[in-house]
Amino acid sequence: MSIDNPVAGQPHHDHADDAHGHGHSSEEAHGTRKDYIIGFVLSVILTAVPFGLVMSGIITDTRVTAGIVMVFALVQIVVHMIYFLHMNSKSENGWTLMALIFTIIVVTICLAGSLWVMFHMNANMMPGMASGDMSGM
Amino acid sequence: MFYETDEHHHDAGGSTMLGFWLYLMSDCLIFAMLFASYGVFGGSYAGGPQPHEIFELPLVALNTSMLLLSSITYGFAMLAMNDGKVRAVQGWLAITGLFGLAFLCIELYEFANLIHEGAGPQRSAFLSSFFTLVGTHGLHVTFGLIWLVTLMVQVGRKGLIAANQRRLQCLSLFWHFLDVIWIGVFTFVYLLGVLR
Numbered sequence: 001m002s003i004d005n006p007v008a009g010q011p012h013h014d015h016a017d018d019a020h021g022h023g024h025s026s027e028e029a030h031g032t033r034k035d036y037i038i039g040f041v042l043s044v045i046l047t048a049v050p051f052g053l054v055m056s057g058i059i060t061d062t063r064v065t066a067g068i069v070m071v072f073a074l075v076q077i078v079v080h081m082i083y084f085l086h087m088n089s090k091s092e093n094g095w096t097l098m099a100l101i102f103t104i105i106v107v108t109i110c111l112a113g114s115l116w117v118m119f120h121m122n123a124n125m126m127p128g129m130a131s132g133d134m135s136g137m
Numbered sequence: 138m139f140y141e142t143d144e145h146h147h148d149a150g151g152s153t154m155l156g157f158w159l160y161l162m163s164d165c166l167i168f169a170m171l172f173a174s175y176g177v178f179g180g181s182y183a184g185g186p187q188p189h190e191i192f193e194l195p196l197v198a199l200n201t202s203m204l205l206l207s208s209i210t211y212g213f214a215m216l217a218m219n220d221g222k223v224r225a226v227q228g229w230l231a232i233t234g235l236f237g238l239a240f241l242c243i244e245l246y247e248f249a250n251l252i253h254e255g256a257g258p259q260r261s262a263f264l265s266s267f268f269t270l271v272g273t274h275g276l277h278v279t280f281g282l283i284w285l286v287t288l289m290v291q292v293g294r295k296g297l298i299a300a301n302q303r304r305l306q307c308l309s310l311f312w313h314f315l316d317v318i319w320i321g322v323f324t325f326v327y328l329l330g331v332l333r
Contacts, residue, residue: 031212031215032216033213033216036209036212036213036216037209039209039212040205040208040209040212043205043208044205047198047201047202047205047320047323050324050328051194051197051198051201051323051328054194054328054331054332055194055195055198062332062333065332066329066332069324069328069329069332070324070329072324073320073321073324073325076320077317077320077321080208080313080316080317080320081317084208084212084313084316085310085313085314085317092154092155092158095155095158096155096158099158099159099162100162102162103162103165103166106166106169107165107166107169110166110169110170110173111169111172111173111176114173114174114176114177115173115176115177118176118177
C-alpha cells in the first residue's frame with residue numbers, strides 16, 4: 001500500500017520522501033508475480049471444492065457440507081487478504097490491520113447479533129413455531 | 138491538482154491509502170448489514186420460490202470464475218505498473234474490465250431471468266434481501282468498471298505519474314475487496330441457500 005515505488009522516466013524523489021519518515025514504504029507492499037499466482041491458484045481450489053461439493057451432493061448430510069463450505073469461504077477470505085490485498089501488520093504502521101480487526105469485530109457482532117435476536121423473536125413470539133423458523137440457518 | 142509540489146503530493150498520497158482502506162472498511166459494514174438482513178429474511182419465502190428452485194449454480198460458478206480471473210489480471214496490471222510499462226498496464230486493465238463486464242452481464246441475465254419467472258424483488262422478503270445484497274455488489278462492480286475506464290484514459294494521457302499510481306492502487310484495493318465480498322455472497326447466499 002505504499003506509493004513510493006520509483007518508476008522509470010519519473011523524477012526520483014524517494015530518498016527525500018523516506019527522510020520524512022512516513023513509515024509506510026515497504027519493498028513487498030505490492031506483492032510479487034509469485035504472490036498473485038499462488039493466491040489465484042489457492043482461490044481457484046478454494047472456490048471449486050465447495051461448488052463441487054454442493055453441485056454433486058457427494059456428502060449426503062447437508063449440515064456437514066454447509067460446515068465445509070463455510071470453512072472454505074473463511075480460508076479463501078484470508079487468502080485474498082494476504083495475497084491480493086497484501087494485508088500485513090506493517091502497512092501504514094499497522095493502522096490498516098487495526099481497522100480490519102475493528103471491522104471484523106463489528107461485523108461479527110452485527111451478524112451474530114441479528115441472527116440470534118431474530119431467531120429468538122421467531123421462536124418466542126410465533127405460536128406453533130417453537131422450533132423456530134430459522135432452522136435452515 | 139496537477140501543480141502540487143512533491144512534498145504536498147506525497148503527504149496526500151500517504152494518507153490517501155489509509156483513508157481509502159478506512160472507506161473500504163465502512164463499505165464492509167454496509168455489506169455486513171445486508172448480509173445480516175439476508176440472514177434474517179432469507180427464510181421468509183411468503184409461499185414463493187425457494188433458493189434451490191431458482192438458483193442456478195453453474196451460472197454462479199461461471200460468474201465467480203469471471204471475478205477471480207479479473208482479480209489476477211488486475212494483479213498483473215499492478216505488476217506492470219511497478220515495472221513502469223504503460224502499454225502493459227492499459228492492456229491488463231482492459232482485460233480486467235472485460236472480465237468485470239462479463240460478470241455484470243451474467244448477473245443481469247440472472248436477475249432478468251428471475252424477474253421473468255415471477256421471482257422478482259417484490260415476491261418475498263427472501264427475494265427482496267437477495268436482490269438488495271447481490272444488487273449492491275453488482276452496483277459496486279459497475280462503479281469499479283467506470284473507475285477502471287477512467288483510469289485507462291488517465292494513464293493514457295498522463296502516463297504512470299505518482300497520482301495515477303495512487304489511483305491504480307486504490308482501485309486495486311477496491312477491486313480485490315469486491316472479490317472478498319463475493320466469496321461471502323456465493324457461499325452464504327447461493328451455496329448455503331441451495332443446501333437449505
